[in-house]
Amino acid sequence: MSQSIEPTPAAVRDAIARGDLAGAAKTLSDIVTRDRRADWAFINLIALLANHGRRADALVVARRAVVANPANAAAHDQLGTLLSLANDLPAGEWHFRRALETGGTNAGPLANLALNLMQQGRTTESEAAFAEADRLAPKTVRILAHWSKLREVQGDFAGAERLLEAAESASSAEAVSLLRVQYLARTGRDVEALAIIEAARNINGDGQLERGRLYERAGRPAEAWADYVEGKRKLAAELGGLAYDAAAVADFYRAMREYFGAATMARIPRASTRVDVPQPVFILGAPRSGTTLVEQVLSAHSAVRAGGEHAWLGELRTVAQRLSPYGGDFPGCLDSTAAADERHLAAVLRDHYFARAEMAGLTGSGARLFTDKTPFNEINLPLLLMVFPDAKLVLVKRDPRDVAVSMLSNNLSHGFNCAFRIEDIVRHLAATEALVASYRRELEFAVHVLQYERFVADPEAETRRLLAHVGLPFEDACLRFHENRRYAPTPSYARVAEKVNDRSVGRWRHFAGELAPHIAGLGPALAAGGYGP
Numbered sequence: 416m417s418q419s420i421e422p423t424p425a426a427v428r429d430a431i432a433r434g435d436l437a438g439a440a441k442t443l444s445d446i447v448t449r450d451r452r453a454d455w456a457f458i459n460l461i462a463l464l465a466n467h468g469r470r471a472d473a474l475v476v477a478r479r480a481v482v483a484n485p486a487n488a489a490a491h492d493q494l495g496t497l498l499s500l501a502n503d504l505p506a507g508e509w510h511f512r513r514a515l516e517t518g519g520t521n522a523g524p525l526a527n528l529a530l531n532l533m534q535q536g537r538t539t540e541s542e543a544a545f546a547e548a549d550r551l552a553p554k555t556v557r558i559l560a561h562w563s564k565l566r567e568v569q570g571d572f573a574g575a576e577r578l579l580e581a582a583e584s585a586s587s588a589e590a591v592s593l594l595r596v597q598y599l600a601r602t603g604r605d606v607e608a609l610a611i612i613e614a615a616r617n618i619n620g621d622g623q624l625e626r627g628r629l630y631e632r633a634g635r636p637a638e639a640w641a642d643y644v645e646g647k648r649k650l651a652a653e654l655g656g657l658a659y660d661a662a663a664v665a666d667f668y669r670a671m672r673e674y675f676g677a678a679t680m681a682r683i684p685r686a687s688t689r690v691d692v693p694q695p696v697f698i699l700g701a702p703r704s705g706t707t708l709v710e711q712v713l714s715a716h717s718a719v720r721a722g723g724e725h726a727w728l729g730e731l732r733t734v735a736q737r738l739s740p741y742g743g744d745f746p747g748c749l750d751s752t753a754a755a756d757e758r759h760l761a762a763v764l765r766d767h768y769f770a771r772a773e774m775a776g777l778t779g780s781g782a783r784l785f786t787d788k789t790p791f792n793e794i795n796l797p798l799l800l801m802v803f804p805d806a807k808l809v810l811v812k813r814d815p816r817d818v819a820v821s822m823l824s825n826n827l828s829h830g831f832n833c834a835f836r837i838e839d840i841v842r843h844l845a846a847t848e849a850l851v852a853s854y855r856r857e858l859e860f861a862v863h864v865l866q867y868e869r870f871v872a873d874p875e876a877e878t879r880r881l882l883a884h885v886g887l888p889f890e891d892a893c894l895r896f897h898e899n900r901r902y903a904p905t906p907s908y909a910r911v912a913e914k915v916n917d918r919s920v921g922r923w924r925h926f927a928g929e930l931a932p933h934i935a936g937l938g939p940a941l942a943a944g945g946y947g948p
Contacts, residue, residue: 427459436467447476451483454490461493468655473497481510488518496527502724502828504535505775522552526561533565535775536723541565554585560594572602589615593622596629605629620650621826628824636925643823644837650826651835659832659839668794668846672853674746675797680858683797684752685804686761692769692778695722695787696885697799700811701844702790702829703821705867708896709811710788712878715896718887720782724789727771731764731798738763746797765802784885790829791847796854807885808860810851813867815844815940816923816930837933845936848943866944867920874915 430439443460446453457480464473474497480490495510511528518524529544545562552558563578575598582591592615599608609629612622627642651657688694696713700706714721732745738760739748751757772778777785784807792799793810819840827834833843855862863884870877878893892898897914923930941947 427463431463436463439463447479447483454480454484454487457483457487458489458493461490461497465493465497468653468657470497470500470655474501481513485513486517488514488521488524491517492524492527495524495531499527499531499534502726504531505771507531508535509774520547520551522548522555522558525551526555526558529558529565530561533561533568536721538565538569554581556582556586556590559585560591563591563594563598567598567601572598593618593625596622596625600625600629605632609633620646620648620653622646623649624824624826631824631925639824640926640929647823647835651832657832657835659835659843661839661842664831664833664843664846668850670744671746671794671797672850674749675854675858677857677859680797680800682753683749683801684758684761685800686765686802688803688805689765689769692772693720693780693782693785694806695768695772695803696784696807696809697728697792697803698786698788698809698811699793699796699862700790701813701815701818701822701847702827702834703818703825704790704813705811705865705870706788706790708867708870709809709865709881710786711896711899712881712893713784713786713885715892715899716882716887716890717892718783719885720777720780720785722772722775722777722785722787725771725775725787726789727768728787728789728792728795728799728802730771731767731802732795734764734767735760735798749801761801764798768802784887790827793851793854794847796851796860797858800858800860808862809881809884810862810864811867812864812944814921814923814944814946815841815848815937816934816946817919817921819844819930819934819937820923820926821919837930841933841936845940848937848940852939852943871915871917871920 427439427442430436430442440460440463443456443463446456447460450456457476461473461477461480464470464476474494477490477494477497480487481494484490491510491514495507495514497507498504498510499507508528508531511524511531514524515521515528525544525548529541529548532538532541532544542565545558545565548558549555549562559578559582563575563582566572566575566578579591579595579598583595592611596608596612599605599611609626612618612626612629615622618626623642623646627639627646630636630642631639696719698706698709698713710721710723713719736743736745736748739751740757741751742748743750749760752760769778772785796808799806799808819837822834822840823837825834830840830843830847833839854860863881865877865881875894879889882889882893
């Protein structure tokens with residue numbers, strides 16, 4: 416580390432104590448600008464930004480920190496955490512492993528790695544990492560709490576409870592009360608769960624949503640809705656005041672709709688199909704529409720590997736813009752492909768996607784296919800057709816009123832921050848439906864539309880139709896997808912571990928009064944899906 420003159424960390428702490436966050440951040444920024452080896456300043460600045468809702472800024476600084484000093488273990492740990500929070504889990508894993516390589520085997524980054532692996536669904540590796548972290552730092556509440564969640568999602572309820580009790584004895588019951596509530600709810604002990612959370616003095620946004628779900632199951636919809644609304648308000652505030660920019664989304668959707676007409680798609684180059692790697696199957700649809708269920712069905716087949724949710728397809732918009740020799744925003748930057756020496760762009764974008772998939776371990780899995788179920792990926796359909804013209808597409812549809820209620824009642828990050836308010840959820844669902852309808856009128860592509868309600872009513876028939884579209888022979892295991900011990904790291908993980916049931920069909924009716932002022936815009940989506948009043 417450089418020996419340049421630095422203000423003490425206490426000076427920065429004093430600025431924070433005075434509420435002068437901007438001043439503290441500027442002081443630290445000035446230090447790292449003058450001295451790229453000032454590791455302590457980088458680490459403090461990253462933490463300051465991240466802890467006050469400025470994750471995007473913290474991510475930029477964390478990248479600068481590891482570039483400035485690739486041996487900065489703490490910066491790797493922080494960057495891994497930020498990337499994991501942004502759902503770039505393979506990249507987050509890489510930085511956690513670098514933190515362990517450069518800084519030695521320490522419980523903190525090891526526990527972070529364990530949590531990251533759990534979120535990727537790699538439960539066996541996660542279990543080993545949690546066990547080693549616990550050996551290094553026994554009776555650490557955070558390690559025990561996350562480890563108990565791993566056991567719970569695996570269905571080891573006795574093991575989860577033992578670890579919860581250990582976490583409670585190492586701290587206090589209140590410190591891990593939300594995990595206790597979630598555990599009780601998962602094991603059908605709703606009355607006990609509700610008693611604990613109602614007695615809590617302070618609950619965060621996630622806790623408020625959990626209480627709302629308990630109220631809903633207890634037949635108290637008015638209280639549930641109030642908790643969903645307040646829980647989402649709290650979450651938006653906890654994350655730095657996140658909000659849906661309706662005007663920006665409308666501008667982006669308009670640009671996509673106007674650019675990607677039939678004439679444009681006829682002249683844009685298409686990538687060839689690579690035969691040396693497994694191919695992606697794209698499961699399109701809104702979050703909470705049934706995409707996790709479809710992935711679980713497909714991944715029960717011997718030829719399919721579950722790929723989960725990744726931003727790789729949307730990321731190609733930025734890559735295309737970066738590579739365009741003439742500049743300009745996406746999608747206009749694709750005009751450069753009119754020149755012969757730029758027509759290779761489609762293949763470059765295809766290979767970028769596969770490079771990301773390789774980093775996630777999907778291209779060497781031995782399976783013929785892997786899934787990509789990133790919610791709202793349908794907005795990228797023209798780009799998908801350019802890069803993967805032969806890919807199999809599945810568009811999952813569900814009553815948009817049920818989707819809206821489910822989005823409000825769960826902590827979600829998809830859709831340009833649309834899920835924090837019911838009015839924004841409905842607005843975004845309606846806008847996305849209109850955009851996809853435009854694509855289907857203008858563009859030529861084959862897509863299998865799977866309606867959630869039809870699947871629930873006749874899972875075998877719908878599974879056979881799904882497999883036929885993907886080009887796979889029927890396997891009975893796909894009907895027994897709930898027996899798959901794979902952890903699907905989404906809010907639907909518990910539902911897809913059960914047999915198909917219709918409990919969630921028509922859920923919106925419990926909240927018909929609360930929804931009434933907001934759902935006029937869903938008329939076209941309701942009509943298109945055949946959903947009555």
